Amino acid sequence: MLSYRHSFHAGNHADVLKHTVQSLIITSLKEKEKPFLYLDTHAGAGRYQLSGEHAERTGEYLEGIARVWQHADLPTALAPYIEAVKALNPSGTLRYYPGSPLIARHLLRPEDKLQLTELHPSDFPLLRGEFLKDSRARTERADGYQQLKSKLPPPSRRGLVLIDPPYELKTDYQAVVQGIQEGYKRFSTGVFALWYPVVLRQQIKRMFNELEATGIRRILQIELAVRPDSDQRGMTASGMVVINPPWKLEQQMRELLPWLHKTLVPGGTGHTKIDWIVPE
Numbered sequence: 001m002l003s004y005r006h007s008f009h010a011g012n013h014a015d016v017l018k019h020t021v022q023s024l025i026i027t028s029l030k031e032k033e034k035p036f037l038y039l040d041t042h043a044g045a046g047r048y049q050l051s052g053e054h055a056e057r058t059g060e061y062l063e064g065i066a067r068v069w070q071h072a073d074l075p076t077a078l079a080p081y082i083e084a085v086k087a088l089n090p091s092g093t094l095r096y097y098p099g100s101p102l103i104a105r106h107l108l109r110p111e112d113k114l115q116l117t118e119l120h121p122s123d124f125p126l127l128r129g130e131f132l133k134d135s136r137a138r139t140e141r142a143d144g145y146q147q148l149k150s151k152l153p154p155p156s157r158r159g160l161v162l163i164d165p166p167y168e169l170k171t172d173y174q175a176v177v178q179g180i181q182e183g184y185k186r187f188s189t190g191v192f193a194l195w196y197p198v199v200l201r202q203q204i205k206r207m208f209n210e211l212e213a214t215g216i217r218r219i220l221q222i223e224l225a226v227r228p229d230s231d232q233r234g235m236t237a238s239g240m241v242v243i244n245p246p247w248k249l250e251q252q253m254r255e256l257l258p259w260l261h262k263t264l265v266p267g268g269t270g271h272t273k274i275d276w277i278v279p280e
Contacts, residue, residue: 009060010048010050010060010061010097010099011048011050011060011061011064011065011066011097012060012061012063012064012065013060013063013064013224013226013238013264013265014064014195014197014235014238015064015065015097016064016065016068016260016264017222017224017238017239017240017260018100018164018195018238018240019081019084019098019100019103020077020078020081020253020256020260021193021222021240021242021249021253022081022100022103022104022160022162022193023080023081023084023103023107024077024080024081024246024248024249024252024253025160025191025193025242025245025246025249026038026080026103026104026107026108026160027080027107028246028247028248028249029158029159029160029191029246030107030108030109032158034156034158035109035111035112035113035156035158036112036113036154036156036158036159036160037112037113037114037115037151037154037156037158037159037160038104038108038112038113038114038115038159038160038162039114039115039147039148039151039152039154039159039160039161039162040100040101040104040114040115040116040117040144040162040164041117041144041145041147041148041161041162041163041164041165041179042117042118042119042144042163042164042165042166043099043100043101043116043117043118043127043139043144044099044100044101044118044120044123044127044164045099045118045122045123045126045127045130046098046099046101046102046126046127046130046131047088047096047097047098047099047102047126047130048096048097048098048099049095049096050094050095050096050097051095061094061097063226063264064264065085065094065097066094067263067264068082068260068263068264069082069085069094071263075255075256075259077252077255077256078256080107081103083106084098084102084103084106084107085097085098087106088102100162100164101114101116101127101130101131101137102130104162105130105131105134105136105137108136110136112136113136113137113138113154113156114131114134114136114137114138115137115138115140115147115151116131116137116138116139116140117139117140117141117142117143117144117147118139118141118144119141119142119143119144121141124139124141127139144163144165144179145175145178145179145182148161148163148179148180148182148183148186149182149183149186152183152186152187152190153186153187153189153190154187157187157189158189158190159187159190159191160190160191160192160193161183161187161190161191161192161193162193162195163176163179163180163192163193163194163195164194164195167196167197167199170203173203173204173206173207174207174210176194176196176207177207177210177211177214180192180194180211180214180216180243181214181216184214184216184243189244190244191242191243191244191245191246192242192243192244193240193241193242193243194240194241194242194243195238195239195240196238196239196240196241197235197237197238198223198225198229198235198236198237198238198239199233199234199235199236200231201229204239208221208241208277211241211277211278212277212278216243216278217278217279217280218243218244218245218276218278218279218280219241219242219243219276219277219278220241220242220243220245220249220250220274220275220276220277221239221240221241221273221274221275221276221277222239222240222241222242222253222257222273222274223237223238223239223240223271223272223273223274224237224238224239224257224260224261224264224270224272225237225269225270225271225272225273226264226265226269226270227265227269227270228269228270228271236270237270237271239273241277250274253274254274257272257274258272260272
């Protein structure tokens, strides 16, 4: 379909959760000297203008990154993420929001590599333009799920695979499981991070059941809800499923999630959850 544009939703509560987890994983991978690959299957445009027509139309960032950005007392674990946002806004005014590729670019070292894929005809040229001068990065207009077959395992045998599809089609919920299964066959030591939206809870439960059925171990769920589950239209929560999470990630997020929930949801509705879909 290719109608989804992340520019309408950039910097919302789901992005804050997703990019917090992404930043913590990358920071953990950097603790070892050996280089690694960052593979982004649905990379988007890379940079989003918060004063642009799309972001202004929804204003979702005002209840997301804007609430964290202006906070005086940030938890230490948020530093890598917030530094990546600040790098795009050197004036101190929140004008741009970095998508996952730009957060990775800010955090990766010279020896690390980025493999970025985007299929949307409007977003891909923007993504390619962002990385033209970055020798670490390769951008391709291609099916992101195919990258899980063709680009894995990386020569370094270390890496983070971020899977963040638009979920425009109901089949995306099955496609992500199949993609993870294919990628894991080739790269069982890699970290796989899957973002998911909660629109209908039953879809997420089915996806988790299918993940369990793959036989893959060490699958961690991290979820933040801004309001209770509903059968009405709209996303009530989002989460990250992390396979082979760095050993510190669970505890880091147990400490961070209550702060994020309090900051992003002043009314106190919704919930937070950290649980093992499949343990060790």
